[in-house]
Amino acid sequence: MGMSYKEMVKSNASKFKGSEETMWASIALVSELLDEMVDKHPDLKDRYWAFMRDQHEAMAGHHFNEAYAKWQVSQMHHKGSDGVEYKGEHWPVEATNSVRAKYPNKIPSEYNEWDVYVALNASYHDFCAWAKKKFSDQAEAEIIELALAFWFLDEDWEGNTKVWDYFRKQ
Numbered sequence: 001m002g003m004s005y006k007e008m009v010k011s012n013a014s015k016f017k018g019s020e021e022t023m024w025a026s027i028a029l030v031s032e033l034l035d036e037m038v039d040k041h042p043d044l045k046d047r048y049w050a051f052m053r054d055q056h057e058a059m060a061g062h063h064f065n066e067a068y069a070k071w072q073v074s075q076m077h078h079k080g081s082d083g084v085e086y087k088g089e090h091w092p093v094e095a096t097n098s099v100r101a102k103y104p105n106k107i108p109s110e111y112n113e114w115d116v117y118v119a120l121n122a123s124y125h126d127f128c129a130w131a132k133k134k135f136s137d138q139a140e141a142e143i144i145e146l147a148l149a150f151w152f153l154d155e156d157w158e159g160n161t162k163v164w165d166y167f168r169k170q
Contacts, residue, residue, distance in 0.1 A: 005030075053168065062161035062168075064114035066093075072118050072167055078125040081132065090124040093117045099144055106148045110160035119163045123147035 003011075018026075038048045049071055056068055064072065070089075077087040091099075096117040100107055107116060123143050131139035131146075151163055 057164075057168070062159075062164040063110075063112050064118050064164060066114055069114035069118050073121045076121055076125045078128060081129060086125075089121055090128075091117070091120055096120045103148060107152045108160045111152065111163065115163040118167065119151040120144065120147050122167075123150065 034048060034051070038044055049068075053068065056065065074088045077085055079085050093113060097113050099120060100113060100116045111119075120143075123146055124140075127143050127146055128139065131142050135142045154162060
């Protein structure tokens with residue numbers, strides 16, 4: 001294949017005489033290349049999102065942002081009692097923000113709105129069939145209680161990064 005991108009950057013790093021503008025232009029080129037690759041090769045989409053997850057974590061830490069949270073939730077699914085597969089968002093961010101506002105003592109402040117959005121939607125997909133059988137019209141409230149206990153009140157979890165770390169391992 002010849003020289004890799006990393007090797008090229010490394011071999012020229014000491015000679016770099018660019019500016020922030022040059023850096024952003026270079027980043028734009030890499031971004032366009034990645035977008036083009038995913039457009040032409042949809043089978044690389046999971047690999048692309050794994051790369052984006054790694055980059056997000058390196059730059060912003062162990063919490064979701066809007067783009068990555070929306071993508072993560074779009075990957076979620078469950079089969080309903082009607083045999084239909086349900087995918088993606090059950091609760092929009094406005095609804096999960098309402099839960100966050102209602103339970104500030106149960107959700108540590110280090111968790112942002114997108115962490116809560118991912119956690120609640122994940123719990124919905126995991127528990128909705130069971131909760132609907134057991135609690136009928138109170139199913140959603142019970143799922144929220146389970147989500148709060150699992151994601152945010154787990155005393156065995158070090159730090160306040162459980163939502164990100166859980167999905168990071170997938």
